[in-house]
Amino acid sequence: MDEVLIQPLSCEDPPQYYSLPRTVIGSLLWITIIGAYVPQIRRIRKEGTFGISPYYILNHGLFSTTTLGLRFSHSVFYVTYNCVASGELVGWKGYSASLDFLAVFVQWACAMVLFVTYVRHRTPAVSPDQAPARRLSDWQPDDPHEHKLTSDSMRMLLLAYSVVILPISFLLLIFNGHPYFQQERAHTVLYVIFWSVWIAFLCAMDAFLVAFKFIKQLKTIGRLRTRGSLSVISVFLLSVVLILLALTQFFRSRANISLPRQRHVSFGRFLQVFGYVYGCVSVDVMYLVAGLGYLVLFQLCLVFDWNSLFGTRFGRIQLA
Numbered sequence: 001m002d003e004v005l006i007q008p009l010s011c012e013d014p015p016q017y018y019s020l021p022r023t024v025i026g027s028l029l030w031i032t033i034i035g036a037y038v039p040q041i042r043r044i045r046k047e048g049t050f051g052i053s054p055y056y057i058l059n060h061g062l063f064s065t066t067t068l069g070l071r072f073s074h075s076v077f078y079v080t081y082n083c084v085a086s087g088e089l090v091g092w093k094g095y096s097a098s099l100d101f102l103a104v105f106v107q108w109a110c111a112m113v114l115f116v117t118y119v120r121h122r123t124p125a126v127s128p129d130q131a132p133a134r135r136l137s138d139w140q141p142d143d144p145h146e147h148k149l150t151s152d153s154m155r156m157l158l159l160a161y162s163v164v165i166l167p168i169s170f171l172l173l174i175f176n177g178h179p180y181f182q183q184e185r186a187h188t189v190l191y192v193i194f195w196s197v198w199i200a201f202l203c204a205m206d207a208f209l210v211a212f213k214f215i216k217q218l219k220t221i222g223r224l225r226t227r228g229s230l231s232v233i234s235v236f237l238l239s240v241v242l243i244l245l246a247l248t249q250f251f252r253s254r255a256n257i258s259l260p261r262q263r264h265v266s267f268g269r270f271l272q273v274f275g276y277v278y279g280c281v282s283v284d285v286m287y288l289v290a291g292l293g294y295l296v297l298f299q300l301c302l303v304f305d306w307n308s309l310f311g312t313r314f315g316r317i318q319l320a
Helices: 022-047 054-073 075-085 091-120 152-174 183-225 231-257 267-314
Strands: none
Touching: 022 091, 022 231, 054 091, 054 152, 054 183, 075 091, 075 152, 091 152, 091 231, 152 183, 152 267, 183 267, 231 267
């Protein structure tokens, strides 16, 4: 039986829950995640979506969905889930163990609320046949224009992606302890082939989405020379909470990582170990990258806010 992917059910050694003080801190973290999204959602409802790239919103939703799927499907927290699902951990211990999934789920739920708010309150675009006749050179960066990525397209893409990613990932989680998958043959087929490919796919998608969403938003701000309806408070808070979320997930998952020492391994075994280790740190790394990306976005927002408010009096900050 494989020691890496299936470990004995042990809820106390190592403990699959936090201490009481850390449970309180973990609860404050997911509450803070909600608070980080509130200013942006309120600003969109009040002022519209000018200056916020639809690709940024769409990819933020796709990134959050991928990360939630990766948290569900990766085996590093299978033992934690089994302890809660079997009733071994109840009360505050059960809640504490569930924080590993709850914080990631809350971040995903907030991203979905932000997506829905953006689509519902999206600033109307002017189609070419409705726009006043003028030369192309006369158009300004902040002029309304026809949206290349329509709201219907955004909804369909996110829905289709979520319908595929989340059910498969959740099934891997809830069936991980089923007796059938403890058999050597079934275990090899599921985890060495399908599980490894699935984890590699989610990790690759996560890395692409977290980079692409910031590139599109940074380009939008640079083109418009303003952050528009983008909330600088939300951007700053998200940079903080996502970095904290990355750290808490990493330190919590360390105890569940168990790698046997072997001098010689087969290629299949190598794929299994590589997928396991890379998947263990992928969620943490992606949250860390996202937090740092928001920090860069926050600094760019401050630059253009300074130029807008104080540029004439104190001098404008020039970007290379």
